[in-house]
Amino acid sequence: MKHDGPYTSGVPKLWNATIDAHRNAVREAVLDAAAALVTERGLAAVTMSQIAESSGIGRATLYKYFPDVESILRAWHERQVGAHLAALEQVRASSAAPGAALSSVLHAYGFICHARHGGALAAMLHSDDGLAEAHRRLRDMVTELVAAAASAGEVRGDVPAAELADFCLHALEAARVLESKAAVARLVAVTTAALQPTT
Template sequence: MPRISAGSVEEHREQVHQRVFEAFAALMAEKSFDAITMAQLAAAAGIGRTAIYHHFPDKESVVVAFASHETSRYLEGLRAALDGVESPVARLGVYIRHQLEAGQQFHMGFGAQLYGVLSRESLSQIREHVVAVEDVLRDLLADGVRSGAFAVDDEAATMSLIHACLAPRHLATSAIEQFVLRALSTTK
């Protein structure tokens, strides 16, 4: 029977998963997904080579669980930041700032490295997490259109353009926020 290093089995499982996620992020910063083995993940997480299989059957399941974990944390922080902010313009500003700051805190940029190496099913499961974040932006835009603050002719294009504006990390957050808000404004 494996040793439990926490107050409960559930708490132990969460601690092990957190260590595996941290190890996965660190290993992905050093090497490609294909070059990472389950044994390396287990060693980096400080668990036994066979013990990792009690939690994850393979690397793809680690990636999917990792994406779920990171997205949940991101959305929790975003929703907390948006709580109590009424104005659609202010809410979109919060979204933009949170998205730019989150790039420093969350490991959600592995997508390009994983296309072509993950199964269609795993990619689909990861896409569900991206959609959850997109849904927040979609709702913010719809609120802004309803209030008359935003002009959005093509929702999908607008969302893509907003996210494209959030990619350059070398620009000041305030400049990006001002640019996006001005682009959507109905008062030009």
């Protein structure tokens, strides 16, 4: 593991005990730096040299981790989606009743979408194959919650759970274009209303 002196001084945490932990720390620092640069300067303006400098490693080292800017941004986005999934799992675990767990997860997901408001980066990567796996996990989680709530009579049983999950996830994407948190709360309420058992 080679480091180029001048840039490492500010990031002592990179000098960890094990190679694995060290590599991981470098990787995380690169992703943080890339995300900050893209937010600040825009997608098109960011280069490998800037990311290297900003993450406190040499350019040659950076190329040992990632071949190009796009692969860094893809890895960053995967990390984001993974963090969102973990947060949703926690929300889910905090409610015992299936209907309440579903409501809480949909609410949390609505606000996650809202936080990605205007994300050019997310839009660019949205059709990416790399996200297919994360999206599948999200869809599976919501499908399970819908099925459990339907079994408990808290959600309509006349539409397959997977279809209702797709409906919810697509509907809540509208939170991206909403201006206020109040509007996001209304969106979650409208989406949830569609799941009510038909009488």
